[in-house]
Amino acid sequence: MAAARDIAEPKGRMAGAAGAIPRHHYAAFAVMVALLLVAPLFVYPIFLMKVLCFALFASAFNLLIGYVGLVSFGHAAFFGGAAYITGHTAKVWGFPPELAILAGTAAAALLGLGFGLLAIRRQGIYFAMITLALAQMIFFVSLQAPFTGGEDGIQAVPRGVMFGFLDLGDIETLYFVVLAIFLGGFLLIYRIIHSPFGHVLRAIRENEPRAVSLGYKVDHYKLLAFVLSAALAGLAGGTKTIVFQLASLTDVHWTMSGEVILMTLLGGLGTVFGPAVGALVLVSLQNYLAQIGSWVTVVQGTIFVICVLTFRRGIIGELGRLLKRSL
Amino acid sequence: MGHAETAADVILETEGLTKEFRGFVAVKGVNLKTRRGSIHALIGPNGAGKTTCFNLLTKFLVPTRGRILYKGRDITHARPADIARLGLVRSFQISAVFDHLSALENVRIALQRARGGSFDFWRSDGVLRDLNARAVDLLDAVGLADFAATPAVELPYGRKRALEIATTLALEPEVMLLDEPTAGMGHEDISRIVALIRAVSANRTILMVEHNLSVVADLSDTITVLARGEILAEGDYASVSRNPDVVQAYMGSGND
Numbered sequence: 001m002a003a004a005r006d007i008a009e010p011k012g013r014m015a016g017a018a019g020a021i022p023r024h025h026y027a028a029f030a031v032m033v034a035l036l037l038v039a040p041l042f043v044y045p046i047f048l049m050k051v052l053c054f055a056l057f058a059s060a061f062n063l064l065i066g067y068v069g070l071v072s073f074g075h076a077a078f079f080g081g082a083a084y085i086t087g088h089t090a091k092v093w094g095f096p097p098e099l100a101i102l103a104g105t106a107a108a109a110l111l112g113l114g115f116g117l118l119a120i121r122r123q124g125i126y127f128a129m130i131t132l133a134l135a136q137m138i139f140f141v142s143l144q145a146p147f148t149g150g151e152d153g154i155q156a157v158p159r160g161v162m163f164g165f166l167d168l169g170d171i172e173t174l175y176f177v178v179l180a181i182f183l184g185g186f187l188l189i190y191r192i193i194h195s196p197f198g199h200v201l202r203a204i205r206e207n208e209p210r211a212v213s214l215g216y217k218v219d220h221y222k223l224l225a226f227v228l229s230a231a232l233a234g235l236a237g238g239t240k241t242i243v244f245q246l247a248s249l250t251d252v253h254w255t256m257s258g259e260v261i262l263m264t265l266l267g268g269l270g271t272v273f274g275p276a277v278g279a280l281v282l283v284s285l286q287n288y289l290a291q292i293g294s295w296v297t298v299v300q301g302t303i304f305v306i307c308v309l310t311f312r313r314g315i316i317g318e319l320g321r322l323l324k325r326s327l
Numbered sequence: 328m329g330h331a332e333t334a335a336d337v338i339l340e341t342e343g344l345t346k347e348f349r350g351f352v353a354v355k356g357v358n359l360k361t362r363r364g365s366i367h368a369l370i371g372p373n374g375a376g377k378t379t380c381f382n383l384l385t386k387f388l389v390p391t392r393g394r395i396l397y398k399g400r401d402i403t404h405a406r407p408a409d410i411a412r413l414g415l416v417r418s419f420q421i422s423a424v425f426d427h428l429s430a431l432e433n434v435r436i437a438l439q440r441a442r443g444g445s446f447d448f449w450r451s452d453g454v455l456r457d458l459n460a461r462a463v464d465l466l467d468a469v470g471l472a473d474f475a476a477t478p479a480v481e482l483p484y485g486r487k488r489a490l491e492i493a494t495t496l497a498l499e500p501e502v503m504l505l506d507e508p509t510a511g512m513g514h515e516d517i518s519r520i521v522a523l524i525r526a527v528s529a530n531r532t533i534l535m536v537e538h539n540l541s542v543v544a545d546l547s548d549t550i551t552v553l554a555r556g557e558i559l560a561e562g563d564y565a566s567v568s569r570n571p572d573v574v575q576a577y578m579g580s581g582n583d
Contacts, residue, residue: 209387
């Protein structure tokens, strides 16, 4: 028994051991923060901010696909919906950036609640199709509604002054605000995964009927996870609007839902750091290969095929396997 | 055991339980009474409706007609998660463990349900550490104390069944419903599981679906034989095994 208790004590290496944050997660997080702090010295900050927004978006998406096993094909609605709300409240209603982003996030959470209530009882492909259909409705609304500006989108959104003293017109300030939002979102997702709630999500992913037979009302857990994921995707979308001063149809288009899936798969589904890495790779490709035009899509497709055929766990997933650590 | 059954004796009861699938009647008017504290086995040849009956009792299927009473309370329309909360917990024919969680975490998920606070997404999972000691005790009770840190997927088949029973026990169920607990097991594993079922049956009721007759003979107080969706015979092993209808329908069909 004494030996058994020793075994039962959380070991850092054991995935999901309660209460102990594995040391290699601290290390990986420290490396990520250090890189992001010095990166603007070497790389164009607007590009970095785009990466951060998409890294948060992909991490939020991963919460659902990687830890609950739900494949949503409608996450563009939360990202883009929040982008519009943030743009509108900042530009037309004159909200300061923090309230505008908050409004976008809240709108995405509400939208997530609506989507979730309609879709959550469905399984697999049906769940994906319902989320896609609902997201297409949001796209249509965005195209037609007067406040979204149709094909033009909402342009020239003021960046404003955050909390009354952080002038986001200054690129350096803007970068560190976006970095703080990303890190805040990232840490929240990490906490969700490693909470009592996260443990139930993992159990549902592993064996849903068994979780039901233990008395868990799995639909409620899935719904909360869906709303959290939608809200965090909205946080990413709203922040993106402030950075680019633009909310457009691209943000709510179904290809955006596809891109976030690609980022997550490429980086590593169900890994903590994977989606951020996937976002970095994909946004870099789009940026640096922009001159080859629509061939970017072909390159993306090729990468996707290679990923599925040769490294199914994604970049970080494979790396974690080599190091025998869950990253 | 021939004494009159009072209402208090019967913990789980069905009245005219019927399930039809598009014209095919899988379970037909079954009246089942499971006495509190007994081990009750549901047997029958393949296709007799055992598993359907079991899934009706555990609410994984909705009956076409009839009622299910648990402690005199109608649970016919309760949902699966609800009956688990009332103390009626099932196991599965296909080994039902959480594959990529350790044995300890498997049991702890069940303990966590009773603890509550499982929607707390903002709280650290460090709060679950308090459950570890109880989880280890439960693993110890089924002989798995040395496997606490082993992912369930790496456990041999018989051990998975033991883990599943430990997980079920964590909910302190009044009634355990076991779906073919020895299915697919070798002799050694079977005797270990039989001993385990006997050990955990103290102070609780067990209703099990079983195919393996020797398991049922050793273990059960009451045996109900199903054939073509209907109850063919009921009683202890000695009387049931002598019943000519049962011999015809079940023993004669070449089952060992």
